[in-house]
Amino acid sequence: xxxxxxxxxxxxxxxxxxxxxxxxxxxxxxxxxxxxxxxxxxxxxxxxxxxxxxxxxxxxxxxxxxxxxxxxxxxxxxxxxxxxxxxxxxxxxxxxxxxxxxxxxxxxxxxxxxxxxxxxxxxxxxxxxxxxxxxxxxxxxxxxxxxxxxxxxxxxxxxxxxxxxxxxxxxxxxxxxxxxxxxxxxxxxxxxxxxxxxxxxxxxxxxxxxxxxxxxxxxxxxxxxxxxxxxxxxxxxxxxxxxxxxxxxxxxxxxxxxxxxxxxxxxxxxxxxxxxxxxxxxxxxxxxxxxxxxxxxxxxxxxxxxxxxxxxxxxxxxxxxxxxxxxxxxxxxxxxxxxxxxxxxxxxxxxxxxxxxxxxxxxxxxxxxxxxxxxxxxxxxxxxxxxxxxxxxxxxxxxxxxxxxxxxxxxxxxxxxxxxxxxxxxxxxxxxxxxxxxxxxxxxxxxxxxxxxxxxxxxxxxxxxxx
Numbered sequence: 076x077x078x079x080x081x082x083x084x085x086x087x088x089x090x091x092x093x094x095x096x097x098x099x100x101x102x103x104x105x106x107x108x109x110x111x112x113x114x115x116x117x118x119x120x121x122x123x124x125x126x127x128x129x130x131x132x133x134x135x136x137x138x139x140x141x142x143x144x145x146x147x148x149x150x151x152x153x154x155x156x157x158x159x160x161x162x163x164x165x166x167x168x169x170x171x172x173x174x175x176x177x178x179x180x181x182x183x184x185x186x187x188x189x190x191x192x193x194x195x196x197x198x199x200x201x202x203x204x205x206x207x208x209x210x211x212x213x214x215x216x217x218x219x220x221x222x223x224x225x226x227x228x229x230x231x232x233x234x235x236x237x238x239x240x241x242x243x244x245x246x247x248x249x250x251x252x253x254x255x256x257x258x259x260x261x262x263x264x265x266x267x268x269x270x271x272x273x274x275x276x277x278x279x280x281x282x283x284x285x286x287x288x289x290x291x292x293x294x295x296x297x298x299x300x301x302x303x304x305x306x307x308x309x310x311x312x313x314x315x316x317x318x319x320x321x322x323x324x325x326x327x328x329x330x331x332x333x334x335x336x337x338x339x340x341x342x343x344x345x346x347x348x349x350x351x352x353x354x355x356x357x358x359x360x361x362x363x364x365x366x367x368x369x370x371x372x373x374x375x376x377x378x379x380x381x382x383x384x385x386x387x388x389x390x391x392x393x394x395x396x397x398x399x400x401x402x403x404x405x406x407x408x409x410x411x412x413x414x415x416x417x418x419x420x421x422x423x424x425x426x427x428x429x430x431x432x433x434x435x436x437x438x439x440x441x442x443x444x445x446x447x448x449x450x451x452x453x454x455x456x457x458x459x460x461x462x463x464x465x466x467x468x469x470x471x472x473x474x475x476x477x478x479x480x481x482x483x484x485x486x487x488x489x490x491x492x493x494x495x496x497x498x499x500x501x502x503x504x505x506x507x508x509x510x511x512x513x514x515x516x517x518x519x520x521x522x523x524x525x526x527x528x529x530x531x532x533x534x535x536x537x538x539x540x541x542x
Contacts (some may be wrong), residue, residue: 080200080284086214088282089197092152093221095275096189099163099268101229101364105357106237110166110261111175120172124179129464131183136190136457137450143188148196149283151188153276158185160272167265168257191452194218196283198440198448203286211440212384216374216433223368223429227361233264234357316385317451319493320439323392324455326490327428328463330399333483334363334424336470341406345414363425370429377430384434389494391434395427396488403480462486 080088111121143151158181165178197218201209237260240247247260258266342355370391378387401420405413436452443451466486470479 080204082201082204082209082214085197085200085204086217089193089214089218090221091278092193092275092283093218094225095271095278096152096156096159096193097222097225098229099159099271099275101226102233102264102268102271103163103166104226104230104360105234106261106264107166109237110259110265113259113261114170114175116172116175124176127176128179128183128186129460131180132186133457133460133464135184135187136453136460143192143195143450147285148192148199149279149285151192152196152279152283155185155188155192156272156276156279158182158188160269160276163265163269163272167262167269170257187453190456191448191450193283194436194452195448196285199285207441212375212378212433212437215436216371219371219374219429219432220368223364223371227364227368229268230357230361230364232267236263236267237261314442316438317442320435321455321458322493323388323431323435323490324458325462326392326486327431328459328461329466329486330395330424330428330483331459332463332466333399333470333480334421336467337479338421341417359421363421366422366425367429370426370431371433372429374430374433378434384438385494387434388431388438389491391427391431392487392491392494393427395424395431396484396491398423398427399480399484399487403477403484406477406480 108121111124116124162178162180162182162185165174165181169175169178194215197214198211201211201214237247240250240260240263247263250263251259338359339356342359346355374387374391377391378384381387381390398420401423402417405417405420439451439455440448466483469482473479473482
């Protein structure tokens with residue numbers, strides 16, 4: 076029998092996992108496209124690399140969520156780290172298009188594998204220690220803040236390292252010459268990220284303790300994953316609150332697509348050159364991650380002030396939508412006043428998204444049992460990615476100006492309005508059994524009064540645990 080960790084230890088380990096996983100990816104944000112260009116890749120090829128990443132992540136999102144629920148959180152997280160390690164090495168050292176495309180595809184696979192297991196491990200551990208009514212929002216908020224901090228740090232470090240290598244004795248040129256152009260200054264952040272991935276895998280394998288799971292053969296795994304995936308897809312149809320969480324994730328994806336696609340061009344137009352616009356975009360991205368981290372840190376306070384988690388989501392998404400609409404309203408204006416309003420809008424977008432996330436996931440985990448928790452998070456992530464891709468296509472055909480910004484802002488405002496009406500009471504989750512012997516079934520009620528079955532998480536699975 077594995078003794079459950081205390082809540083403070085579980086929270087600290089969950090935060091560490093968030094930092095170690097997202098720091099390497101943050102290191103790639105600033106230099107990635109520039110590295111591809113330095114390798115002689117055309118823009119069409121670069122677009123193909125990113126398409127390989129997105130399509131791989133979307134295709135594997137649900138199956139890998141089911142894999143986590145069948146095999147365990149630790150094994151899947153370690154596999155995600157190994158895939159990212161390989162991907163970063165290929166991207167940092169690869170010179171041929173097929174190697175770079177393979178690296179981006181592996182990075183997408185790692186992203187899909189990582190979607191949910193760490194958070195599911197934390198929630199499982201807290202429930203095992205303190206029962207299904209344990210407070211989750213604070214730990215989830217701290218994890219989200221740590222993720223934002225890791226991304227912000229990685230973005231700054233990844234942008235600064237190549238520049239620092241060119242100062243003084245120009246170590247970057249010497250490095251390129253000594254490796255026959257295999258390692259460029261822009262490759263260094265990728266290789267540093269690969270080193271961090273090694274630490275991530277080792278930490279996951281040693282720190283994330285789990286109760287023993289039944290030995291699973293390949294046949295069991297292949298049989299269990301589709302059933303778990305089907306159960307995850309049914310969640311939104313069986314529970315109105317879960318459906319709102321998934322739809323809100325799609326609205327967030329629309330907003331993020333608008334921000335990520337439109338901000339670089341606006342920054343370049345503001346500075347007058349692509350190079351300086353890229354620097355400004357890196358600074359803005361870092362500021363956005365910081366605002367998201369602050370919003371996540373304030374999520375418990377927001378829920379207390381709003382009176383409930385559902386109202387907190389509505390207020391947070393509403394604030395984020397107002398920021399995006401403000402960006403749209405200032406898109407056709409120039410001048411200091413317009414720039415100040417745009418900066419406020421940009422900060423509001425990320426502040427609101429950061430505050431909404433922990434409350435949404437707290438509500439989701441109270442409706443979903445351990446048997447389908449990672450799958451539910453994968454459905455949430457898939458909704459975000461698919462709507463983001465659709466929004467990107469729509470933005471591509473819209474005329475420049477306020478309209479593309481307003482499309483994302485309208486979608487996010489719609490997501491906020493979904494939370495006006497409160498849901499019914501949250502079903503009570505059974506405390507997970509950590510014993511090697513079968514858990515004792517719940518006692519039957521004294522009178523066999525027919526009741527409607529409210530189980531949502533065991534649908535399509537062989538696990539009797541209900542939500």
